[in-house]
Amino acid sequence: MRGFRALLLGLYGLALAGCASTASPEALAANDPYEPANRNIMVLNQEVDRLVFIHTLERYRALPEFMRTGVHNLLRNLALPTIFVNDLLQAKPGRAGRTVARFVINSSIGVGGLFDPATPIGMLYHGEDFGQTLSVWGAGEGPFVMLPLLGPSNPRDTAGLMVDTFGIDPTNHIHFKQHFWWAAGRQYLNVLDLRSQTFDTLQGIERSSVDYYAALRNLYRQARDNEIRDGVANPAAELPDF
Amino acid sequence: MSTPFSLARRTLLATALVVPFLTAPALAADPAETFVSDNIQRGLARLNSKTLTPAAKRDQFEQFLTGLTDLKRIADFTLGQYRRSASPADVAGFESAFQNYAVSVYQFYFSKYSGQTLKVTGSTQRAPTDYIVSTQLIDPAKSGQPLEVSFRVRTDGAKPVVTDISVEGVWLSLQQRDQFVAFLGQNNGNVKLLISHLSELAKQFRS
Numbered sequence: 001m002r003g004f005r006a007l008l009l010g011l012y013g014l015a016l017a018g019c020a021s022t023a024s025p026e027a028l029a030a031n032d033p034y035e036p037a038n039r040n041i042m043v044l045n046q047e048v049d050r051l052v053f054i055h056t057l058e059r060y061r062a063l064p065e066f067m068r069t070g071v072h073n074l075l076r077n078l079a080l081p082t083i084f085v086n087d088l089l090q091a092k093p094g095r096a097g098r099t100v101a102r103f104v105i106n107s108s109i110g111v112g113g114l115f116d117p118a119t120p121i122g123m124l125y126h127g128e129d130f131g132q133t134l135s136v137w138g139a140g141e142g143p144f145v146m147l148p149l150l151g152p153s154n155p156r157d158t159a160g161l162m163v164d165t166f167g168i169d170p171t172n173h174i175h176f177k178q179h180f181w182w183a184a185g186r187q188y189l190n191v192l193d194l195r196s197q198t199f200d201t202l203q204g205i206e207r208s209s210v211d212y213y214a215a216l217r218n219l220y221r222q223a224r225d226n227e228i229r230d231g232v233a234n235p236a237a238e239l240p241d242f
Numbered sequence: 243m244s245t246p247f248s249l250a251r252r253t254l255l256a257t258a259l260v261v262p263f264l265t266a267p268a269l270a271a272d273p274a275e276t277f278v279s280d281n282i283q284r285g286l287a288r289l290n291s292k293t294l295t296p297a298a299k300r301d302q303f304e305q306f307l308t309g310l311t312d313l314k315r316i317a318d319f320t321l322g323q324y325r326r327s328a329s330p331a332d333v334a335g336f337e338s339a340f341q342n343y344a345v346s347v348y349q350f351y352f353s354k355y356s357g358q359t360l361k362v363t364g365s366t367q368r369a370p371t372d373y374i375v376s377t378q379l380i381d382p383a384k385s386g387q388p389l390e391v392s393f394r395v396r397t398d399g400a401k402p403v404v405t406d407i408s409v410e411g412v413w414l415s416l417q418q419r420d421q422f423v424a425f426l427g428q429n430n431g432n433v434k435l436l437i438s439h440l441s442e443l444a445k446q447f448r449s
């Protein structure tokens with residue numbers, strides 16, 4: 001345990017040392033002025049993943065698929081109230097209506113969200129969060145940041161995550177005994193579910209990457225842009241000439 | 243005063259002038275859409291083949307990829323600003339290494355979509371010879387949402403060619419350019435080192 005703590009401290013030290021380093025012209029061009037620090041934080045995240053998380057993940061992935069799908073459905077259902085509020089804040093009443101319908105159907109017929117009968121009848125899931133809302137309101141993303149434990153982000157999306165978690169999510173306003181453990185358990189399951197869903201893809205990207213950090217940075221940005229556009233293709237003019 | 247004849251003539255003239263502009267994008271998009279729907283589906287079918295040996299499958303996929311994509315153009319794009327400063331020998335070496343890398347890595351990724359079907363859903367004309375064809379990759383074994391895949395197709399050569407692929411909004415060439423430029427930035431713009439790294443990755447994917 002002492003060794004692990006020392007490793008963490010050492011890695012944080014590396015990350016902080018990186019802050020003092022000068023970013024390369026390529027990093028500045030990629031709107032990543034903290035690249036040296038971000039790279040060190042990624043190393044830290046990978047170490048934490050390897051030492052702490054991967055063992056639970058292996059056990060979780062060994063569960064039958066229907067059980068993992070149930071957990072995935074349940075977590076998505078719990079996120080719907082936050083998505084609904086962000087649908088409204090982005091003035092998208094049609095999507096807000098579908099979110100409500102999905103919540104009602106899956107919470108009732110879907111046994112509290114364990115099953116997803118809404119998808120086969122055309123009430124497809126869509127994600128929204130306050131980072132996307134800020135973008136719709138005109139806020140720029142700011143420089144790329146790699147958050148300890150949470151991974152790729154930027155100041156806008158980090159602020160959005162805080163607002164979603166502590167401001168919008170209604171389950172965090174219901175106070176009961178052991179609330180901390182409920183919230184922590186849910187977040188842990190969220191990470192486990194996300195990690196399980198993306199495990200093969202990320203492993204493939206890491207294996208085929210010349211620079212895994214740059215690959216993740218670009219992947220995050222393009223995927224976020226796609227989410228903000230609600231999956232509508234990039235305006236053709238935004239794509240570069242070949 | 244307009245006579246019924248002059249009105250009819252003017253309507254006809256207006257229709258003749260306006261209709262081509264209204265219909266031109268849809269008609270013009272057809273070659274790119276047809277190209278994608280005919281050829282990509284065939285490529286997926288080749289990867290699904292159970293009669294070919296792994297080596298034969300790789301050869302067929304290489305022919306398929308090099309025949310349908312402009313890998314030289316993609317390679318030059320992914321070098322970013324280093325394309326201008328690299329020597330002609332380094333650029334040629336990189337283009338060759340990139341082709342090997344693309345064949346090995348894309349075969350690995352494409353094989354994950356075996357058994358799935360591609361449905362063209364529309365296209366956008368970005369420039370007179372530059373199209374984005376939107377498709378959905380449908381997995382018959384799953385009832386979930388299909389995967390949104392777009393192909394960027396150029397039609398200014400003897401035959402149409404793919405220059406980029408986007409999966410759920412992530413364009414692969416943009417992703418590779420960021421990686422290669424970052425790698426070169428970390429290694430003093432050493433293209434030879436990038437070539438050797440790509441060759442090593444291609445070898446790992448083949449084994």
